[in-house]
Structure formats: structure tokens, C-alpha cells
Amino acid sequence: MNEALDRASGPTLAEANAILAGALDSARADGLPPVAVVVLDASGHPVALQREDGATMLRVDIALGKAYAAAGMGVASGVLHQRAQDNPVFFNALASSSQGRFIPQAGAVAIRNANGTLIGAVGASGGTGAQDEAICAAGVAAAGLVSA
Numbered sequence: 001m002n003e004a005l006d007r008a009s010g011p012t013l014a015e016a017n018a019i020l021a022g023a024l025d026s027a028r029a030d031g032l033p034p035v036a037v038v039v040l041d042a043s044g045h046p047v048a049l050q051r052e053d054g055a056t057m058l059r060v061d062i063a064l065g066k067a068y069a070a071a072g073m074g075v076a077s078g079v080l081h082q083r084a085q086d087n088p089v090f091f092n093a094l095a096s097s098s099q100g101r102f103i104p105q106a107g108a109v110a111i112r113n114a115n116g117t118l119i120g121a122v123g124a125s126g127g128t129g130a131q132d133e134a135i136c137a138a139g140v141a142a143a144g145l146v147s148a
Contacts, residue, residue, distance in 0.1 A: 010041025010120045011111055015143045016048035019111070019122050022142025024050065026135040027126065035126030037139065038063040039111075040071050042118050044101070052126070059125040065103030066132070067123030070110045072098070074118045075148055078106035078133050107132030109147040111140055119145070 011019065016039040023037045034052035036059035041047055051060050070077045072094075084091035084104040094102045106129025111120045122139055124132035140147040 009043070010045070010047055011039060011143070011145065013047060015145060016120075018143035019136075019139035019145075020048055020050050021139070023122065023124060023135040023139030024052065025142070026138035027052075027124070027131075030127070030131065030135070032127040032131055032135070034059075035124050035132070035135070036060045036063045037122065037124045037136070038067050039120060039122045040064075040067045041120045042071055044068050044071050047120065055126055062103065062105075062125035063107070063123040063132075065101055065123070066105055066108035066125065067121040068098065068101045069094075069104045069121075070108040070123065071118070071121035072102060074110050076106075076110065076133060077104060077108040077123065078129060080104035081106050081129065105129055107136070109133060109136045109140060112146040112148050114146065116146070118148075122147075 034054035108123030
């Protein structure tokens with residue numbers, strides 16, 4: 001199989017696990033409440049996820065929706081949150097056409113490889129949107145990848 005094509009499809013499981021570990025370490029260092037963190041490939045399919053003990057029941061779904069939005073648009077979900085406020089009809093259509101999986105709320109970052117190719121996204125839920133986004137970026141950095 002062409003390694004370049006395979007590589008563009010998403011982070012490896014090892015990279016996804018490194019992202020999770022880095023994000024959870026960051027959440028603990030920042031004293032956040034229990035969080036859920038989800039890593040998706042560029043097509044929006046889950047690669048890995050973890051939900052800390054005590055995280056409420058919707059945390060995984062919210063983290064997944066934030067990551068899905070970031071993967072779909074190739075940017076951090078905080079950027080999408082502002083765009084959604086400026087163009088609510090379009091973003092409501094995106095949420096509807098994705099069967100509700102697209103959540104344009106701060107708390108996720110796109111993941112790019114060293115060449116700048118979008119390979120996925122990571123989303124978190126448990127803190128504020130800014131806190132969630134920061135732990136996602138920390139996780140991506142811990143895995144040696146680039147967040148956008």
C-alpha cells in the first residue's frame with residue numbers, strides 16, 4: 001500500500017494514544033473536572049477515545065461532535081464557533097446534514113502531519129471550550145504532530 005496515501009488517512013493508533021495521554025495529562029495538570037477526549041481520522045471515524053472516571057454521560061458525544069466539526073472543516077472548533085455565530089443558517093445545515101454529529105463549539109483542534117496534510121482531529125469535553133481546546137493542542141504536541 002502507498003504509505004503516503006495510508007498516512008493521510010489518519011493518525012496511527014500509537015499517535016492517537018499519545019494524543020490522549022498528553023491531553024489527559026494536561027487536563028490533570030490544569031485541575032480540570034473529569035474529561036472525555038476523542039481522536040478521529042480525517043474522515044471523522046474514531047481512532048481512540050477515553051472518558052475519565054466521573055465524566056458525565058454526554059462528555060464523549062460532545063467531544064466527538066467537536067472533533068467531527070474540526071476534522072470536517074480542517075480548523076480548530078473555536079474558529080468554527082465564531083463562524084457559526086456569523087452564519088447560523090449554514091452551520092445549522094451542517095449539523096443537520098451530519099445527523100447532529102457536527103458541533104461547532106470550542107474544544108477541538110484539527111491534526112496535521114509534518115507536511116501540513118489534515119489527518120484528523122481531537123476533541124475534548126469537561127472544561128470550558130478554551131480549556132478543552134488547550135488540552136487537545138497539548139495532546140497533539142505530545143504526539144509530535146501539528147494542531148490547527
